[in-house]
Structures are given as structure tokens and as C-alpha cells.
Amino acid sequence: MSSRHKIFAGWNSLWVIRGHLSRQTYLMFALAGMLLPLGAWWGVSVSGWMDKVFMPGPVDVLARTYTWFMDDDLMSDIWISTYRVVAGFTLSAVLAIPLGLMIGTYRPVQAMLEPLTDFIRYMPAVAFIPLVMLWVGIDESSKIAIIFIGTFFQMVLMVAEDVRRVPITQIEAAQTMGANRSEIVSLVIVPSAKPALLDTLRVTMGWAWTYLVVAELVAANSGLGYSILRAQRFMQTDKIFAGIILIGLIGLAIDQLFRWLHRKNFPWMYKK
């Protein structure tokens, strides 16, 4: 067989439907997926096709991030934004988890609350801003309230769904072993749903970050979202890029943290 034939066979085996990749090949593709857009971005910025004012290059963005860090107090922007997201998200989770647990476990609660929640979640969170400003004012709590409204209703329904996915045979097995209602909830439903719940938290955390920019529209004078909005006013596209990328990186870090927690807390899911 010629070596050309071998390469061709190797290439073909990459495209087996739901096939398998070696770790090395996987990393190669992952790296390419990151570097190609970066390269394209860099290429466009140096080619001069687009005005630098509209399309700053990676180097400009890095430089802007540096000056933001040195002169413009980047860390306090990151801190206040993270605080708002985490506060809104935590408030959501603290209320949504018990409520979702009740909806997923008891039919009357489901009948009473699920259609209502379904209705409210289709109302745009952004449209609540004027109300929130009137009711809550324009201090920190209003930003937290917007993030809360954006995530809470989705979260309740997702938690309820996680709870409903607990196999009925797990519950019935406990019943035949003499478990009472509260034992079934605390010893079967909660531990069984926990991994799915942590995944739900991970996904909704992502949504909380997307609502940050919306929340910082509300008379904020600090934060990453606010900085992005203000940069637009001064045509600082490099700062807009920097802010968006920073939010992405923080989101990615938190996502990885949740994945690590998942592996740490549910080792039985990763043993085969």
C-alpha cells in the first residue's frame, strides 16, 4: 500500500459517524478551532479591509486590556460584575431549587405553579427594567433583580424537569422498603436529581452572565457590561472587544468550575 493510501484511510476514519478520536487528534482539532478564528481576526485587522476604528486587531485589544487594568481599574469592574451575577444567580437558585423540587414532586403544586411560571418566563426580562427601577430603585439591588428575573423562571422549570426525571422505579423501590414521604424526597429524589441539578445551575449561570449587560443598562456606573456600553459612546471598539472577551473568559472559568464540582461530587457517574 502506498503511504498516500494510508493517509487517505486515516483521514476517512476521522469522519466515522459518532466515531472515536485519539486524545492527541482531539486536542489538535480543538486548538485549530480556537486558533483559526483568531488568525482570521488578526488577518482581517492587518489587511486594512476594515477601518481600525471598527475592527481592532488582537494586539490592540490586548493593549487596551492592559491599560484598562493599569489605569481604569479593570479589577473592580470584574469584581462588581461578578458580584452582581453571583448574587442574582444565588438568589434565583435558593428560591428555584426548593420550588422546582415541590413542582416536580407534588401534582397540586405543579398544577398551581407550572402554567404560571411558563407564562412569566415568556415575558422579556428586559421589559421589566422600568418596573424594577420604579420598585427597587437604581442601586445594586436593581441590577441583581434584573438578573434574578432573567434566570429564576427558567431555572424553576428546569429544576422541576430534573426532579421529574428521577426514575419512578427508584421511588417505588423505596416505597416497598417502607420509606415515608420525607424519606423518599431526602434519600431518593434529591440525591438522584443532584447531578442534573448541578448541570442546570451550570447552564443557568451562563444565562445570568448574558443578563449582566442588560442589568448594567440600568443606571450603572461600573462593571464590565457598563464599560462595554460606555466604550461604544467613545468609539473604543477595542474596549468593547476586550469586555466581551473578558465576560466570555470568566463564564468559561465558572463553567469549568461547575464541571469540576460535578466530577468531584458524583464520582460514580464517571466510573465505568
Added chain:
Amino acid sequence: MNNKINIKAAGKTFGDGEGGIVALQDVNLGIASNEFVTFVGASGCGKSTLLRCIGGLESLSSGSIEIDGAAIDGPGVDRAMVFQHYSLYPWLTVTENIKFSRLLRAGREDITSADVEAASGRADALINLMGLNHVRDAYPNQLSGGMQQRVAIARALLPRPQILLMDEPFGALDAQTREVMHDLILHVSKLEKTTIVFVTHDVEEAIYLGQRVVVMAPRPGRIDSICPVDLPEKRDQDMKLSPGFLQQKKAILTRIRETAGMRTDYELLERMTRQAEQQNDMQ
């Protein structure tokens, strides 16, 4: 009557009005203590429903089920149940799964440390009995289907139930594993002196395990016939090929086929074959 379980004029209807489905109609049966009774029947005959009613997971629409003369009301620790699958707790190890019922009593006052120790000894004995020693610290999803069912049976047996209800427990296992499980459960029933009610769709399994095979029929779900099994008490796999066994298997299969209301339409198959042949001829 000294029956362990007495099913009296049991009826069960799902839904109401004209759309209601009669899952059980006037079912009467006595099951003796330490008896091994198996239930077979076409799908929809209500065999699983009846088992779930005995377990207290469903309630009857009419009639009653008595254990030692007392009508049941909901699940109880005297009746353990083994399901076809997905009933183990994947976040607990094999040993923790088997001891789960102890966890439930731990919060109640009447428990002493002697009880806990006795339970640990009991769990060890069951782990040995079921051949689970080498996997006692493994998680369920690390085990094969057969091993998982061994865990489920051990877990059900831990509180020494008088009655073991089994709902197609080996239905998802391959044929070889199933044979091993058959001999294991027969051994357990003798050792533990448990009354076993066993639902299956596999007639061979029903005859091999049961002292009596109850054949049920659908629409409405009812008992069609009861067949005492004429095999030596100590079973072995070769008996499945004995003339008596095969004869009984044929008789039961015939009853199920006749009551199923489902039949191979040979006329239709022949017509389709003829059409296909004609088309081939034309080409």
C-alpha cells in the same frame, strides 16, 4: 384457609367511564406460605398490575388482598419488590444499596446498636449468598445487568420480608445469565423461606421456577387457568427438555395464544408472497 396471601374478588379499572380499561376483573387466588407462584399471560392481561396491587403500589378498585388475614393498605416492609431495572441507587455502592432499608429505620427511635450490627451481619450474609463479594464497593453502573439484579434481590431480602414480589426481574438479561439467576433464586426461596410471586412473559421460566403457573388472559384482565407444575422439587436445567416439561410448555403457550386475540394472519402473508412473485415474474 391458611394462605399467606388471599386475593378476593380483586378488580382494577384504569380511568373511568367508557374509556376506562378493566385491568383486573374478579381475580380470586390463595397463595400458600413459602410457595413459589409464577404468573404468565399475553400483554395487557394485568399480571403486573396484580403484582403491583399486592405490593401496595396500586390500589384495587374493588375486592381485597389479605396478607395473613389482614387487608393491605399501601406498601409494607413485609412485602419486598424486585423490578425489571433502574431500581438501584446509582450514587450508592453495592453494600450501601443493600443496606438502604436500614437507612430508613435509622431515624426512628426503636433502633439499637445491636440491630445495626445484626443488619451488617445480614448484609454480609446476603452479599455472600448472591456472590457479590468482589463488587461490594462498586457502583451499580459498573456492574452487568445480571449483577445489578443480584444487588436488587439482596436489597429486597435484607429486612427479611415474608413475601418477595418480582416483576419480570430477569427480562432484560441474556439467556445464560438468566439460567444462573433461576437457580440462584430457587436456592434463595428455599433458604429464606420466602413466599415468592413472580411475573414473567417467559413460559419456560414460569414452569422452571413455579410450583404453580397462573395463566392470565387480557380484556378484561383475569385468571384463565392455574397449572400445577409436576417437576421434582430440586430443579435442574436438563428438566427443561423432558417430555413432561415440554408438554406443559406447549399447553400453556396454546392457552396464551388463544386468549391473546392476536394471531399470525397466514392468509395475508400468503397473498403478499404471491404478489411479490407475480412482480418478479413480470420483470
